[in-house]
Structure formats: C-alpha cells, structure tokens
Amino acid sequence: MNNFEFKNPTKIIFGKDTIDKLANEIPDKAKILLLYGGGSIKQNGIYDQVKKGLTNFDIVEFGGIPANPEYAILMEALKVIKDEKVTFILAVGGGSVIDGAKFLSPAAIYEGETPWDILSKNIRTEKGMPFGTVLTLPATGSEMNSGAVITRKETKEKLSMGGPGLFPQFSILDPQVITSIPKRQLANGLTDAFTHVLEQYMTYPDGAILQDRFAESILQTIIEVAPKVLKDPTDYKAAANFMWSCTMALNGMIQKGVPTDWAVHAMGHELTALFGIDHARTLAIVAPSHYKFNFEAKKEKLAQYGERVWNLTEGNTDAKAHAAIEKTVVFFHELGIDTKLSDYTKEYEGTAEKIAQRFTDRGWLGLGEHQTLSPDKVEEILKMSY
Amino acid sequence: MNNFEFKNPTKIIFGKDTIDKLANEIPDKAKILLLYGGGSIKQNGIYDQVKKGLTNFDIVEFGGIPANPEYAILMEALKVIKDEKVTFILAVGGGSVIDGAKFLSPAAIYEGETPWDILSKNIRTEKGMPFGTVLTLPATGSEMNSGAVITRKETKEKLSMGGPGLFPQFSILDPQVITSIPKRQLANGLTDAFTHVLEQYMTYPDGAILQDRFAESILQTIIEVAPKVLKDPTDYKAAANFMWSCTMALNGMIQKGVPTDWAVHAMGHELTALFGIDHARTLAIVAPSHYKFNFEAKKEKLAQYGERVWNLTEGNTDAKAHAAIEKTVVFFHELGIDTKLSDYTKEYEGTAEKIAQRFTDRGWLGLGEHQTLSPDKVEEILKMSY
Numbered sequence: 001m002n003n004f005e006f007k008n009p010t011k012i013i014f015g016k017d018t019i020d021k022l023a024n025e026i027p028d029k030a031k032i033l034l035l036y037g038g039g040s041i042k043q044n045g046i047y048d049q050v051k052k053g054l055t056n057f058d059i060v061e062f063g064g065i066p067a068n069p070e071y072a073i074l075m076e077a078l079k080v081i082k083d084e085k086v087t088f089i090l091a092v093g094g095g096s097v098i099d100g101a102k103f104l105s106p107a108a109i110y111e112g113e114t115p116w117d118i119l120s121k122n123i124r125t126e127k128g129m130p131f132g133t134v135l136t137l138p139a140t141g142s143e144m145n146s147g148a149v150i151t152r153k154e155t156k157e158k159l160s161m162g163g164p165g166l167f168p169q170f171s172i173l174d175p176q177v178i179t180s181i182p183k184r185q186l187a188n189g190l191t192d193a194f195t196h197v198l199e200q201y202m203t204y205p206d207g208a209i210l211q212d213r214f215a216e217s218i219l220q221t222i223i224e225v226a227p228k229v230l231k232d233p234t235d236y237k238a239a240a241n242f243m244w245s246c247t248m249a250l251n252g253m254i255q256k257g258v259p260t261d262w263a264v265h266a267m268g269h270e271l272t273a274l275f276g277i278d279h280a281r282t283l284a285i286v287a288p289s290h291y292k293f294n295f296e297a298k299k300e301k302l303a304q305y306g307e308r309v310w311n312l313t314e315g316n317t318d319a320k321a322h323a324a325i326e327k328t329v330v331f332f333h334e335l336g337i338d339t340k341l342s343d344y345t346k347e348y349e350g351t352a353e354k355i356a357q358r359f360t361d362r363g364w365l366g367l368g369e370h371q372t373l374s375p376d377k378v379e380e381i382l383k384m385s386y
Numbered sequence: 387m388n389n390f391e392f393k394n395p396t397k398i399i400f401g402k403d404t405i406d407k408l409a410n411e412i413p414d415k416a417k418i419l420l421l422y423g424g425g426s427i428k429q430n431g432i433y434d435q436v437k438k439g440l441t442n443f444d445i446v447e448f449g450g451i452p453a454n455p456e457y458a459i460l461m462e463a464l465k466v467i468k469d470e471k472v473t474f475i476l477a478v479g480g481g482s483v484i485d486g487a488k489f490l491s492p493a494a495i496y497e498g499e500t501p502w503d504i505l506s507k508n509i510r511t512e513k514g515m516p517f518g519t520v521l522t523l524p525a526t527g528s529e530m531n532s533g534a535v536i537t538r539k540e541t542k543e544k545l546s547m548g549g550p551g552l553f554p555q556f557s558i559l560d561p562q563v564i565t566s567i568p569k570r571q572l573a574n575g576l577t578d579a580f581t582h583v584l585e586q587y588m589t590y591p592d593g594a595i596l597q598d599r600f601a602e603s604i605l606q607t608i609i610e611v612a613p614k615v616l617k618d619p620t621d622y623k624a625a626a627n628f629m630w631s632c633t634m635a636l637n638g639m640i641q642k643g644v645p646t647d648w649a650v651h652a653m654g655h656e657l658t659a660l661f662g663i664d665h666a667r668t669l670a671i672v673a674p675s676h677y678k679f680n681f682e683a684k685k686e687k688l689a690q691y692g693e694r695v696w697n698l699t700e701g702n703t704d705a706k707a708h709a710a711i712e713k714t715v716v717f718f719h720e721l722g723i724d725t726k727l728s729d730y731t732k733e734y735e736g737t738a739e740k741i742a743q744r745f746t747d748r749g750w751l752g753l754g755e756h757q758t759l760s761p762d763k764v765e766e767i768l769k770m771s772y
Contacts, residue, residue: 001626003401008394014643015389207623210607210630217599224595237593240387244596244643253639257400257630 001208004256010144011170014244016236018174019046022053022090025132025170030088033081034061035101037093044180046136050092060084065093068151068158068272068279069100071116074107078115081108081129089131091168094185095140101131102148102166118161119150125163132170136177138243139189139280141196141250143171151273158269173247175239183230187335188280190226193246194219194331195283199262200255202291202301203369208258212304215254219309221245226335263367264290267378270355277344284332284339289384291325293377297370341386352382387594390642396530397556400630402622404560405432408439408476411518411556416474419467420447421487423479430566432522436478446470451479454537454544454658454665455486457502460493464501467494467515475517477554480571481526487517488534488552504547505536511549518556522563524629525575525666527582527636529557537659544655559633561625569616573721574666576612579632580605580717581669585648586641588677588687589755594644598690601640605695607631612721649753650676653764656741663730670718670725675770677711679763683756727772738768 013021026032032054041047051059062077080086081104089108091101105128107115117123125146135143142148146166151158178186201215222245228238248254267290268282277285291298299321306312306324315323332339341348356379359365367373373381399407412418418440427433437445448463466472467490475494477487491514493501503509511532521529528534532552537544564572587601608631614624634640653676654668663671677684685707692698692710701709718725727734742765745751753759759767 001401001623001630003404005397005399007397011391011393013391015387018389207626209610209623209627210603210634213603213606214600217596217603220599221596237387237595240593240643241595244387248596257626 001206001211001257002259006252006256007164008144008167008252010167010251012144012173012247013170014173015240016174016176018172019049019134020053022050022134022172023056025172026054026057026088026090027130030057031084031086032057032059033077033084033086033089033104034059035065035077035089035091035093035097035104036061036063037065037067037097039063040180041092041136044136044177046092046134046177050090050134060086065097065100067096068149069096069103071103071119071150071152072154074100074103074150075115077104078107087129089129090134091131092134092136094135094137095142098133098135098140098142098168099148099150101133101168102142103150103161105129105131106161106163106165116152119159122161125161125165127165130169132172133168134172134174135243137181137185137189138173138178138246139185139192141193141247143168143173144247144251149269156273158273171247173243175236175243178229178233178239178243181233183336186229186233187337188278189246190222190229190242190335191284191332191337192280193249194222195264195280195287196249197222197254198287198328199264200258200260202298202305203259203261204297205300205304206258211254211256211258214248216305216308218245218249218254219305223309223331226331230335259369261369263373263378266359266364266367267355267382270358271341271351274351274354275345281337281344284337285341285344285385286381288325288329288339289381291328293381293384294368294373295321341382348386351386352379355379355382387592387597387643388645392638392642393550394530394553394638396553396637398530398559398633399556400559401626402560402562404558405435405520406439408436408520408558409442411558412440412443412474412476413516416443417470417472418443418445419463419470419472419475419490420445421451421463421475421477421479421483421490422447422449423451423453423483425449426566427478427522430522430563432478432520432563436476436520440476446472451483451486453482454535455482455489457489457505457536457538458540460486460489460536461501463490464493473515475515476520477517478520478522480521480523481528484519484521484526484528484554485534485536487519487554488528489536489547491515491517492547492549492551502538505545508547511547511551513551516555518558519554520558520560521629523567523571523575524559524564524632525571525578527579527633529554529559530633530637535655542659544659557633559629561622561629564615564619564625564629567619569722570664572615572619573723574664575632576608576615576628576721577670577718577723578666579635580608581650581666581673582635583608583640584673584714585650586644586646588684588691589645589647590683591686591690592644597640597642597644600634602691602694604631604635604640605691609695609717612717616721645755647755649759649764652745652750652753653741653768656744657727657737660737660740661731667723667730670723671727671730671771672767674711674715674725675767677714679767679770680754680759681707727768734772737772738765741765741768
C-alpha cells in the first residue's frame with residue numbers, strides 16, 4: 001500500500017425528498033447563481049422543487065450548460081456572476097453542470113489575466129466561491145470530488161482542473177431523480193461509474209487488500225443493479241444503490257494508497273473531442289482493447305476481478321483474466337453500449353494516428369500506472385478499438 | 387436504503403514515516419497540549435518522533451490517560467489547558483487518548499456549570515478547541531469519527547458524546563507503530579474493529595447493497611490479515627490493511643443508510659465497568675449470545691455474512707446463519723480472545739440481573755435495531771454469555 005492523504009469534506013444529503021432540505025445548506029442572504037443544463041429539470045419537476053426550496057433567496061438563473069461543459073458558455077455565466085454580484089453557486093444537474101460550477105467557483109475570484117489560465121497552467125484551486133449541488137444524473141462522481149473537466153470547442157481541447165477548494169460544500173442526492181432520466185443516459189452513467197472503478201483498480205497488486213475489496217464492492221453492486229435500473233427506474237432500491245455507487249466510485253476513497261491508470265479516460269476524451277461520442281461510450285470502446293494490449297502487466301488484477309466480481313473459477317490466471325475482459329464487454333453490450341469505434345462512426349480510419357500525434361504534441365509520453373504507455377502504444381490500442 | 391447525511395472532514399495522513407508531516411498540520415504559533423497514555427510512546431520512539439516534528443512549537447505535556455479515559459484525570463488535563471492557555475490539543479495514542487482529547491476539546495470552551503454536563507446532558511459538540519491525532523493503536527476508529535466514550539469511576543459510569551465538532555482536524559496513521567504493540571492489544575484491536583462492523587451490519591436486509599458489501603470487505607480484510615498481524619507485526623502490508631480497516635470500520639461510511647444495532651456495545655460497556663475486562667473482549671463475550679438470542683430477527687444477514695465472508699455454501703439460511711456464528715467464535719478464539727464471561731471472572735453470578743437492572747434504571751427499555759431488546763432480554767443474553 002502506498003502512502004496517501006485523504007480528506008473529503010463534502011456533506012452528502014442522500015435519500016427521498018431531500019431536495020426539501022436545500023435551504024438549510026445555503027448561507028443566509030446568499031445571492032445564488034442557479035446553474036443548469038439543457039432544461040430537462042423544467043420537465044421533470046426538479047426545477048420547481050429547487051425553486052420552492054429557495055423562496056427566501058435572491059436567485060439569478062443560468063441554463064444551457066452543455067454535455068461537455070463549454071468554456072465559452074461558462075464565460076457568459078461568469079459575466080452573470082460578476083454583473084449580479086453572486087455569492088453562491090448552485091449546480092442543479094449531472095457531472096457537466098457540476099463541473100461547470102467547479103470552473104466558475106475559482107474563476108469568480110481569479111485575479112490573473114484570463115480564467116483559462118486555471119486550466120492551461122494547471123492552477124490548483126485552494127479556495128473559490130462556495131458552491132453546492134443537486135445531482136440529477138448519477139455517473140461522474142463530481143458531486144463528491146474535487147476535480148472537473150472543461151471543454152473548449154474553439155481549440156478542440158478538453159482539460160482538467162482540481163484542488164481542495166473544489167469539493168462541493170454539499171450535494172443533495174435524491175435517487176428518485178432517476179425515474180425521469182432517459183435509458184441512454186442511465187446506461188452511460190452505469191458505464192461511466194463502472195469504468196471509474198476499473199481505472200483505479202485494474203493495475204497491479206499493491207498490497208491494498210481493503211481498497212481492492214471496496215472497488216470490487218462497487219463493481220458488484222453496479223452489476224447487480226444495472227439491469228434493474230434500466231428495466232424499471234422507479235425501483236428505488238436499485239436507483240439508490242446505483243446513485244451511491246457512482247458517488248463512491250470517484251470520491252477519492254478507492255484510489256488512496258493504490259496505483260491508478262486513467263489511460264482509458266485520456267484516450268476516451270479524444271474520441272469525444274473528435275467525434276462527439278458520449279463520454280461513457282468512449283470508455284467502453286477503449287477499455288477492452290487497453291486491457292488486452294496491456295494484458296501481461298494487468299493480468300493478475302484482471303484474474304482477481306474475474307474471480308471475485310464475475311465468479312470465474314475455471315482455468316489459470318491467464319484464462320481467468322481473458323474471460324474477465326470478455327465478461328466486461330458482454331456487460332457493456334447488455335447495457336446497450338457498443339464497444340467498437342466503428343459502431344459509432346464510419347470515419348474511424350486515421351483516428352489512432354491522430355490521437356497518438358496529439359499525445360506526442362502535448363508531451364504525454366507515458367500514460368498508465370507504469371507511465372510506460374507511449375504514443376505508439378496508444379496508437380496500437382486505438383487501432384484494436386476500431 | 388434509509389435516507390442519510392454524511393460528512394467527514396478529517397484529513398487522514400497515512401503511511402510510512404508520516405509522523406514527519408506533523409508540523410505542517412498544526413496552526414502557526416499554536417500552544418500545544420500533548421496528550422498521551424501510560425508512557426509506552428516513550429519506549430517505542432513515537433514520543434521522540436512527535437517531539438522532533440514539533441521543535442518550533444510551545445508544548446505542554448499531559449500523560450497518563452488510562453485505557454478507559456477517566457473523567458477525574460481529564461479534569462486535571464483541562465486545568466492545564468486553562469492554566470497554560472493551550473490553543474491546540476494533540477492526542478498521541480489509541481482510542482482512549484483520542485477520546486480524552488475529544489472530551490477536552492469542547493470542555494475547554496464550555497461555559498456551563500461543569501463539563502460533565504456535556505456527557506450527562508448529552509450536549510452535542512458543534513465546535514471545540516481544535517485537535518489532531520497521531521494514532522498509535524488501531525482499533526476504535528476514533529481517529530476519523532466524531533464520537534467518544536468517557537468513564538467516571540466515582541459513579542461507575544461510561545457515557546458517550548458526539549457532534550460534528552468532534553472530528554479530528556487531522557489524524558496521522560503510520561502502520562509501523564504496530565511493530566511495538568503487545569500481541570494482546572493487537573488482538574483487542576482486531577476484535578474491536580471486527581465487532582464495530584458487525585454492529586452496523588448484522589441487523590436485517592434493508593436494500594443497502596453497497597453498504598453491505600463495504601462492511602463485508604472490511605470483515606474479509608480483517609480475517610485475512612489478522613493471523614499475519616499477530617504472527618509478525620513487522621509485516622507492513624498486513625499492518626497497513628489492519629490499520630486502514632479499523633479506521634473505515636467506524637468512520638461513518640458503512641452505517642449510513644442502514645439500520646444499526648449497538649446492543650453488543652451497550653452490554654459490553656457494563657462488563658468493562660463491573661469487571662475491568664478489556665473493551666474488545668467484552669464484545670467477544672456478548673456478540674455470539676446476542677446473535678443466538680436474536681437469531682430469527684438476524685438470520686438473513688447472518689446467512690449472507692456466512693456466505694460472503696466465510697464462504698459457507700452448505701445448507702439453508704438457518705444452517706448458514708448458525709455456522710456463521712460458530713465461525714465468528716472460532717475466529718475470536720484464534721485471536722486468543724475468550725468468548726465467555728466465566729473465562730474472565732469466577733464471580734459472574736448475578737451479573738445479568740445487575741446489568742438488566744441498570745438498563746431499567748436508565749430507562750434503556752429497547753436496545754438494538756428494532757428497539758425491542760428490553761432489560762429482561764438483555765438478562766437472558768448475558769446469562770447465555772456466562
């Protein structure tokens with residue numbers, strides 16, 4: 001087990017009708033920016049629930065944060081924050097809206113030339129404008145972590161930011177929101193959370209027995225509830241376990257003391273940037289090829305995953321590890337998630353070379369838990385994903 | 387799954403030689419009360435490590451906090467805090483020393499008649515004097531939670547306290563401290579943490595799939611590392627997983643959204659108060675009888691525990707549940723922990739009646755997850771524990 005530090009101060013308010021508790025969590029006399037996405041919260045009643053809870057506050061609204069939170073749009077929101085003297089940001093949405101709030105939080109008090117610096121110069125956020133969230137789409141874990149990913153269309157860039165100041169002050173998680181989420185997005189959320197766990201687990205044995213078992217617990221839970229969530233989103237038990245699993249998958253806990261990979265995300269982000277494929281689906285495209293390509297380095301953990309999560313008992317380590325990859329692919333397919341780039345676009349030729357070149361240009365010469373995944377290897381993995 | 391709120395802001399600094407990081411965590415110019423126990427930290431080198439890390443601070447020391455932190459002694463420490471104008475409390479020790487610091491934290495700023503009020507009147511601590519910990523004995527989880535138990539010899543009382551102000555600001559966990567802990571205390575720590583998990587898990591199925599799996603993960607990890615820790619405390623992998631398991635066993639995470647029992651602790655505390663038996667050992671005395679007596683109410687979870695944690699595959703629910711209790715008893719015995727009151731004292735006759743009467747006197751008429759364990763049932767359970 002590696003040395004680690006762990007601190008996660010976000011307050012989680014979880015359960016049925018918890019949106020009613022919103023007003024208690026926001027400072028008195030706050031001027032609130034209510035940040036949301038494409039407007040689905042106005043159809044599903046969440047917008048009304050939130051507004052009802054905030055009758056005593058002065059609110060200015062900003063909707064239209066897109067699926068990959070776009071810098072240009074966030075800069076418009078930033079202008080509203082400054083013009084309206086906002087003091088508290090409330091993100092009502094999924095990971096994209098929450099990530100948008102995470103950018104706005106330090107941007108609101110940034111005194112440098114342009115807030116783009118925070119992303120391009122990798123400035124850690126120690127402190128920002130306070131913000132909280134009402135989660136409407138379980139998937140990214142952004143509601144209980146201190147990271148965010150922001151997209152800039154202009155330059156086709158997707159960059160990440162982080163720092164202890166980026167933990168939400170609170171996040172309200174009412175699993176009943178799941179009833180109004182389209183099946184496609186539920187499948188994305190399940191795939192996203194599942195892959196988050198794999199990125200922190202599918203490396204090599206490092207003596208972190210407890211962290212491994214926690215990671216396996218989340219994977220087992222997602223596998224158990226996934227068909228139920230997709231079949232009947234009003235199944236509260238399944239919805240609650242799905243929602244809590246997504247949060248625990250990326251709130252820092254399972255990554256402490258262990259090696260992590262994240263190469264699947266690095267490659268997946270490029271597929272979203274190039275083709276607009278949903279984030280979660282890009283992970284399902286890349287992960288199987290990644291595990292096959294790095295089989296020797298990862299086979300012990302793949303076999304452990306096969307044994308404990310998929311109950312594989314036959315064969316030696318290699319056989320179990322191969323079977324575990326196959327199980328994962330079948331699981332994605334059962335969620336309705338395709339796992340080949342050619343399922344999403346006919347114009348995949350040249351993609352691997354293009355992404356490898358981008359990594360080279362950025363100086364990303366060694367991804368993965370061993371920092372050995374060079375651009376030529378990235379190219380091979382992506383070709384296997386066609 | 388029940389609704390819940392979860393917030394745990396303690397910063398954990400975990401790993402080899404992390405005591406070196408102590409000075410970074412304490413506010414500049416703090417006047418520190420260094421609180422410790424019987425002086426073992428002076429033999430094992432931890433005292434020197436701590437002092438070396440704090441050369442730039444003004445420190446006043448208070449040693450001698452006993453195994454069940456005693457009110458009268460803590461009142462002496464409180465006098466030192468006031469006389470010396472202490473501003474920060476540093477607990478270097480196990481759960482007793484940390485619990486002592488947790489009492490002193492609000493007591494230092496309490497303005498009522500007597501700090502005993504905090505315990506006797508159940509005053510929740512919202513804010514106290516800041517404190518941090520260096521953990522020297524994994525067991526209680528006090529290093530990452532907001533509860534404490536204080537003993538008052540004068541009245542043979544053992545009362546608990548809590549509140550969001552009682553989370554340590556930081557806790558330093560260096561698994562290397564385990565090398566100098568006597569085997570008896572290691573066995574106690576393993577038993578204590580194991581039973582903490584059982585208290586939050588061994589109730590009835592409540593749809594909390596993820597929480598169940600997390601609880602089972604901790605139990606499996608403790609079972610795996612226990613013989614290694616006892617055989618060779620220098621086995622760092624085993625020590626690190628033991629230490630982190632103890633923390634995760636009682637930092638709030640696995641109890642959120644699920645019913646909890648805690649009747650084993652309520653009964654066990656009385657055995658410590660009456661006979662001075664080590665806390666952990668009282669839990670091992672009470673738990674098996676408790677599970678046998680409440681078999682019908684708990685058998686589904688007992689069977690699930692048997693299947694998942696002890697890999698029991700034979701028989702129906704009842705058979706697996708019974709076998710799971712047996713496995714637990716054998717596990718305690720393998721740790722060198724006796725599981726009958728008569729193993730500890732020859733003067734056990736009348737104990738059950740005495741404790742049942744105490745519970746009646748206190749108005750504790752319904753313990754356990756269903757609040758149905760009345761004093762007459764407590765009496766029966768304790769008789770089964772003779």
